[in-house]
Amino acid sequence: MDETLKMFKALTDANAISGHEKEARDVMEKYITPYADKVYTDNLGSLIAEKTGNANGPKVMIAGHLDEIxxxxxxxxxxxxxxxxxxxxxxxxxxxxxxxxxxxxxxxxxxxxxxxxxxxxxxxxxxxxxxxxxxxxxxxxxxxxxxxxxxxxxxxxxxxYFEFVPLKNEKMLLAKAWDNRIGCAIAIEVLKRLQDEQHPNTVYGVGTVQEEVGLRGARTSAHAIKPDIAFAVDVGVAGDTPGVSDKEADSKLGEGPQIILYDASAISHKGLRDLVIEVADEKEIPYQYSSIPGGGTDSGTIHLTANGVPSVSITIATRYIHSHAAILHRDDFENAVKLFVEVIKRLDYDTVKRLILA
Missing domain, CATH: 2.40.30.40 (Peptidase M42, domain 2)
Incomplete structure (x- = not known):
């Protein structure tokens, strides 16, 4: 089992329902600390890992939630x-x-x-x-x-109770709590890969608490950070199983991260969304569009912080979410990380100002 799979196992095997996220927070802290300049928590327990590229640049928040149902x-x-x-x-x-x-x-x-x-x-x-x-x-x-x-x-x-296991097709990964330890894993890996990259901003990899009961930790951590730009990273609905029609969900495992156009808690910021799509097309990173009319992500509270934070949710298509065990595809994790790194490298103050007015 390679190091990434070991991280996935440690994150998903951790027991951490809403309001009791300590086990998952401890695992995330262990993995993200080597790549952060500073690691701390807000008063509700969300983990915040800060990595400075340009201290005078904008603040970019990448939030995955620690809690599971x-x-x-x-x-x-x-x-x-x-x-x-x-x-x-x-x-x-x-x-x-x-x-x-x-x-x-x-x-x-x-x-x-x-x-x-x-x-x-x-x-x-x-x-x-x-x-x-x-x-x-x-x-x-x-x-x-x-x-x-x-x-x-x-x-x-x-x-x-469920233990992480790769399936016979080793890119297909079965575990409990992919919702949303995959978001935490992406935040960790993004900070790791930024170690050797120049980025004109300060990046915050965040593990939020109590998302499943009302996006609560996203609210408190966003108030602590005061980001200029934010991304919520979560799981999304996969539509590639029997009984699911294209009208209900059309995303497929392995075909790229999902760019959320709309959910019940937030409409994705058009300027930021357009930048993400532009970067994905330029770098030939696969992606899918999706919407979540019956649910929300941490963007729902982050985008309402202070005088507003341009926010987009990017999710990983996942089968059988909100059950004991779910399946996702490792390539979608890899492509989501690539996309975030490339977008972050372009988020200087001039670009952020232009996005706000888009």
Missing amino acids: GFMVTRIDKDGFIYFQTIGGWWSQVMLAQRVTIMTRKGNVTGVIGSKPPHILSAKERNKTVEIKDMFIDVGAMNKEEAEEFGIRPGDSVVP
């Missing part, structure tokens, strides 16, 4: 079964019988989201989706007291 323990019943609140957006059909990790003050506890066996389901139950409020986690406790002895208590984080 998961659950939070809300109560333990008398028989030792765990009930929970979802953290982030879940579809109930991808949850039953899935393994989870409960992060307790005494260490991690393994559990499974319980389900009835088909042998005892009525015809009506077979045709009905189980509601999330009726689900529970089985940790093997015989009663409430034993579950509490394991260290479990309300408020504990519950994280989907």
Whole structure:
């Protein structure tokens, strides 16, 4: 496994739901610190790595979010079964019988989201989706007291369990939490590759917190940085699986990063978007267009910071997002990094001023 794959594994295997991002933040800090002049956090816990090319140039923010979707323990019943609140957006059909990790003050506890066996389901139950409020986690406790002895208590984080693995086609990578550790990986790699490049600005590689519950860390980190230009880096919807029509999603794995035209939280800044496309065409870096009418990215709060920040979201087409495991293509990571490096090299003050007025 090469160094990039080791970084992917460390990032995605880390357990870090919204509001409890420490494990992922520690991994990102380890990998990004060698390439930054300064690394610090805001008061909500977002990680900010600062690399200066020209201290008098514009500030460029590249934000991927640290948090993943998961659950939070809300109560333990008398028989030792765990009930929970979802953290982030879940579809109930991808949850039953899935393994989870409960992060307790005494260490991690393994559990499974319980389900009835088909042998005892009525015809009506077979045709009905189980509601999330009726689900529970089985940790093997015989009663409430034993579950509490394991260290479990309300408020504990519950994280989907899955280990990173390259598939037989080694460019296809399967893991939990690609949403959005791939954005964090891109921020790390961009700072790494800028080590040997001249850039007329200061670049901030950021791992934001609590994106999945309202783009919250992007707001606080953007206030700390006060960027002139910003990019949100996230996953996007892949449309290359059975049952997905071109009208729903037409992006394909391996055909380049997605340039987001519109999402529910932000319209991409036209001047900045045009520059990104111009650079991609000139450097023959493949890309795809996409929009996310039913969701948002960190651009949604970053672009509203202070008197406004021209922002664009660039995403990686990913299959099966917001489930226990997702697939993306390594070439899309590589091409996204190339695109960011080339764009950043052109973001001097004159260019940024021109973009704002575009």
